[in-house]
Amino acid sequence: MKHEIKKISKIVDELVTFFLKNDTDEIDIKIKKDEKNIIIKIVDYNTCFNKEDIDCITKLLCAQRQHEIEAYYWQLAGEIDSDSELILVGAMIDKAKVKIIDKNLCIELIRYR
Amino acid sequence: MRLATIDINGKEIASLIIDNKVITIEEINNIFQTEFKTDTFEILVNNQWDKLKTFYDEMLLNDSDNIIFSPTILLTDFIKIGGIGAAFINSAIIGFLNLYLLKKYKMRINGLLIAAFMTVLGFSFIGKNILNILPIYLGGYLYTRYQKISVKDVILVIMFSTALAPLVSEIMFSGIIGNNFGIAVGLLVGTLIGFIITPLSAHMIKFHDGFNLYNIGFTAGIIGTVFASVLRVMDMKISPVRIVYEQNNIAIIIMLSFLFLYLMVVGFWVNKNSGTDYKKVLKYNGRTITDFTQLLGYGVTFFNMGLMGMLSLGYVFLVGGIVNGPVLAGIFTIVGFSAFGKHPKNCIPIVLGVVLISVILGYDLSSTEIIITVLFSTTIAPIAGTYGVGIGVLAGMLHLAVVKNVGVIHGGINLYNNGFSGGIVAGFLVPIIDAFQKGGE
Numbered sequence: 001m002k003h004e005i006k007k008i009s010k011i012v013d014e015l016v017t018f019f020l021k022n023d024t025d026e027i028d029i030k031i032k033k034d035e036k037n038i039i040i041k042i043v044d045y046n047t048c049f050n051k052e053d054i055d056c057i058t059k060l061l062c063a064q065r066q067h068e069i070e071a072y073y074w075q076l077a078g079e080i081d082s083d084s085e086l087i088l089v090g091a092m093i094d095k096a097k098v099k100i101i102d103k104n105l106c107i108e109l110i111r112y113r
Numbered sequence: 114m115r116l117a118t119i120d121i122n123g124k125e126i127a128s129l130i131i132d133n134k135v136i137t138i139e140e141i142n143n144i145f146q147t148e149f150k151t152d153t154f155e156i157l158v159n160n161q162w163d164k165l166k167t168f169y170d171e172m173l174l175n176d177s178d179n180i181i182f183s184p185t186i187l188l189t190d191f192i193k194i195g196g197i198g199a200a201f202i203n204s205a206i207i208g209f210l211n212l213y214l215l216k217k218y219k220m221r222i223n224g225l226l227i228a229a230f231m232t233v234l235g236f237s238f239i240g241k242n243i244l245n246i247l248p249i250y251l252g253g254y255l256y257t258r259y260q261k262i263s264v265k266d267v268i269l270v271i272m273f274s275t276a277l278a279p280l281v282s283e284i285m286f287s288g289i290i291g292n293n294f295g296i297a298v299g300l301l302v303g304t305l306i307g308f309i310i311t312p313l314s315a316h317m318i319k320f321h322d323g324f325n326l327y328n329i330g331f332t333a334g335i336i337g338t339v340f341a342s343v344l345r346v347m348d349m350k351i352s353p354v355r356i357v358y359e360q361n362n363i364a365i366i367i368m369l370s371f372l373f374l375y376l377m378v379v380g381f382w383v384n385k386n387s388g389t390d391y392k393k394v395l396k397y398n399g400r401t402i403t404d405f406t407q408l409l410g411y412g413v414t415f416f417n418m419g420l421m422g423m424l425s426l427g428y429v430f431l432v433g434g435i436v437n438g439p440v441l442a443g444i445f446t447i448v449g450f451s452a453f454g455k456h457p458k459n460c461i462p463i464v465l466g467v468v469l470i471s472v473i474l475g476y477d478l479s480s481t482e483i484i485i486t487v488l489f490s491t492t493i494a495p496i497a498g499t500y501g502v503g504i505g506v507l508a509g510m511l512h513l514a515v516v517k518n519v520g521v522i523h524g525g526i527n528l529y530n531n532g533f534s535g536g537i538v539a540g541f542l543v544p545i546i547d548a549f550q551k552g553g554e
């Protein structure tokens with residue numbers, strides 16, 4: 001797909017902006033690309049988010065992939081820091097897992113190629 | 114049909130009287146790009162009466178043909194040139210075509226899709242017809258074949274991009290290219306627009322960072338400006354017109370009232386707590402992407418759509434306006450985007466700004482031009498939603514100033530003129546507001 005790498009960068013940009021702005025000062029990111037998938041793993045250390053916040057993030061990220069939203073709006077991801085675009089991230093990925101492990105918020109995003 | 118002279122503001126103008134309706138020769142010339150004399154005496158002296166009768170038999174008798182074969186640039190009200198029946202049939206045909214495409218490509222109905230559908234439906238009263246939108250759809254389809262992507266990915270952008278449909282009609286039927294090549298060039302230009310608009314629209318959104326909800330309006334404004342400039346540099350004149358239906362029709366008003374009431378009832382039917390949950394809608398700033406169907410569900414979304422429709426219709430009545438083609442487009446667009454960011458709290462400050470500056474400048478609030486500016490100005494509702502009432506009012510005031518001047522740049526070939534203006538206002542205002550805000554990382 002066109003601009004695939006740039007789209008991954010935009011997703012990561014959005015998430016880094018979101019977590020640094022709203023939650024933490026320490027993040028790990030791992031990106032793995034193979035023939036079928038692109039997997040993005042993010043660990044947000046010592047999260048301050050409560051259960052309600054995490055449920056909301058999970059709901060937005062676990063929404064169905066929406067190709068038409070992606071084609072129209074993908075360049076908007078990560079553009080500003082006064083608002084978040086987690087809906088857009090949710091529309092650009094196929095699967096999301098959100099877990100709390102030892103007070104750290106661990107997110108795994110899978111995007112089919 | 115009779116030839117008559119009517120007095121408009123002390124000026125005698127030749128007109129045709131058809132079934133108790135009056136159409137001036139000037140309007141006929143504007144719509145059909147004819148060159149009949151506008152003075153009754155000159156028509157008779159120049160032996161144009163017989164030509165007018167022949168023209169009437171060939172052109173004016175067929176309402177649907179008027180819609181299909183008119184140049185359709187802003188502001189061409191299909192209710193005026195084709196009649197209420199033909200205008201609604203045109204809207205229905207375009208609506209069913211789009212519904213068919215959404216069904217064929219198994220699109221999930223989200224807020225943006227509702228917005229796109231309602232916008233296309235509304236603008237089928239002022240500029241879109243089956244002939245001028247099809248080349249754009251073809252261009253979008255060719256883009257997907259060229260890039261080897263699914264039509265599903267771009268169908269939504271293509272639906273919106275029919276904002277430039279008047280360019281197709283203008284080239285085909287206004288005679289600026291020449292009768293032999295006009296239709297072929299019009300089809301080609303429409304196809305080209307459909308091909309290029311998807312990458313352009315994705316790129317343009319960065320200019321206003323999603324604070325202008327009608328992003329394609331901004332993109333189409335840029336494309337329209339380029340195309341109009343190319344036509345003008347080749348000495349082909351292209352300029353906006355004003356053909357507007359000036360009577361209220363009770364059937365349209367009743368139909369709209371029932372439609373919006375129906376949406377509110379369905380909202381309650383889907384979600385019994387729509388009333389209490391509605392408070393949550395008002396918490397969102399409305400900036401792209403605020404998809405209420407995803408965030409709050411279909412019940413609250415439908416309720417918001419119905420309520421916004423009622424408020425829009427109520428405003429038109431309050432100022433003594435007419436529900437004609439352009440106003441229908443404005444109302445339908447608001448209702449559609451009420452599934453994708455708009456709600457009373459972020460729209461009212463913008464509307465207040467437009468109304469306030471209109472009153473200060475002495476504009477007639479009941480004129481169709483000001484009413485549609487008020488309705489479409491809500492494209493920048495996210496500015497009020499994000500930065501508050503004061504900035505919202507300021508943005509509304511600025512919007513009126515800009516929208517009054519940008520139409521002439523693209524010569525009326527971009528139907529979403531307020532989207533173009535909204536993009537400029539948001540792109541100008543938001544970084545300035547940001548510069549004045551203190552603190553933060």
